[in-house]
Amino acid sequence: xxxxxxxxxxxxxxxxxxxxxxxxxxxxxxxxxxxxxxxxxxxxxxxxxxxxxxxxxxxxxxxxxxxxxxxxxxxxxxxxxxxxxxxxxxxxxxxxxxxxxxxxxxxxxxxxxxxxxxxxxxxxxxxxxxxxxxxxxxxxxxxxxxxxxxxxxxxxxxxxxxxxxxxxxxxxxxxxxxxxxxxxxxxxxxxxxxxxxxxxxxxxxxxxxxxxxxxxxxxxxxxxxxxxxxxxxxxxxxxxxxxxxxxxxxxxxxxxxxxxxxxxxxxxxxxxxxxxxxxxxxxxxxxxxxxxxxxxxxxxxxxxxxxxxxxxxxxxxx
Ligand SMILES: NC(=O)c1ccc[n+]([C@@H]2O[C@H](COP(=O)([O-])OP(=O)(O)OC[C@H]3O[C@@H](n4cnc5c(N)ncnc54)[C@H](OP(=O)(O)O)[C@@H]3O)[C@@H](O)[C@H]2O)c1
Numbered sequence: 536x537x538x539x540x541x542x543x544x545x546x547x548x549x550x551x552x553x554x555x556x557x558x559x560x561x562x563x564x565x566x567x568x569x570x571x572x573x574x575x576x577x578x579x580x581x582x583x584x585x586x587x588x589x590x591x592x593x594x595x596x597x598x599x600x601x602x603x604x605x606x607x608x609x610x611x612x613x614x615x616x617x618x619x620x621x622x623x624x625x626x627x628x629x630x631x632x633x634x635x636x637x638x639x640x641x642x643x644x645x646x647x648x649x650x651x652x653x654x655x656x657x658x659x660x661x662x663x664x665x666x667x668x669x670x671x672x673x674x675x676x677x678x679x680x681x682x683x684x685x686x687x688x689x690x691x692x693x694x695x696x697x698x699x700x701x702x703x704x705x706x707x708x709x710x711x712x713x714x715x716x717x718x719x720x721x722x723x724x725x726x727x728x729x730x731x732x733x734x735x736x737x738x739x740x741x742x743x744x745x746x747x748x749x750x751x752x753x754x755x756x757x758x759x760x761x762x763x764x765x766x767x768x769x770x771x772x773x774x775x776x777x778x779x780x781x782x783x784x785x786x787x788x789x790x791x792x793x794x795x796x797x798x799x800x801x802x803x804x805x806x807x808x809x810x811x812x813x814x815x816x817x818x819x820x821x822x823x824x825x826x827x828x829x830x831x832x833x834x835x836x837x838x839x840x841x842x843x844x845x846x847x848x849x850x851x852x853x
Pocket of ligand 1 (some may be wrong): 545549551575591616618643708826827
């Protein structure tokens, strides 16, 4: 028997994350794209955004009320891929018109809201199954939590997380952090204390961390070098075994002894943790991720699949 099709909507479809979500939804065997919104590209074909997107589907101009109306007309779930602080009007309108419609919010707006499930499936799968309101984790926060969770019971202090992101992490609104001229031959540190992902990692990992982000001149991908002070000693083999055991049954987590390179992480749906390095009462690991995929769109599709009762990896070309 054919699997049922779920109609889903995408708000913020013109962005870097929106483009990846369009590709994944259009290729998903059980999802049908009901609508994709953009103000800048309204009425223009999806092809306008990227050559591999279709010519016969178009972006629509949809405010919160219009989205809610569409949601009430048989839409199972909606992705919100908007900048931070814009979700409230959409959530309120959908709550009123179509409370049964699932929402996956890719912004940070609900990552600290106990009424929303936190969408890191490898750590919180049970609460995501059938959830109606899911906060998709941040990109740095995803890789950092995956890399630190196996050690969290052995930490003797706050891990130091040195992060470098490609400039797609800064979205499409022009800023120094996504200006190739400013980034050329450069590495730009920013928000070296109190970054929102520092708080997000601490809240959901359950342990204080110190996070120092940087942006580099490559487009996509993140590399995190993490120094973790420990209450006990490890050698590289015992550290590797700890990670292998923890993630043995997680298809989107790759564990290796060698140092992972960010160039190998791009266009993949994985977090890779490697570089298994030890010293006296500390460990250093390196995690890589494609910020636009497992750091955003891939994880949102995992979460939508779980929300809709589908196989978690359905539609993910892994
Ligand atoms: N980039 C990443 O690596 C990454 C990773 C994880 C999570 N996220 C989060 O995912 C969200 C999207 O990120 P992004 O990088 O794709 O951002 P982006 O490239 O800047 O795209 C933002 C999208 O929102 C729309 N938009 C902007 N202002 C709007 C407004 N006032 N009302 C309605 N629509 C508006 C834009 O389209 P129009 O202007 O055409 O309407 C565009 O489609 C953000 O919350 C970001 O923090 C991003």
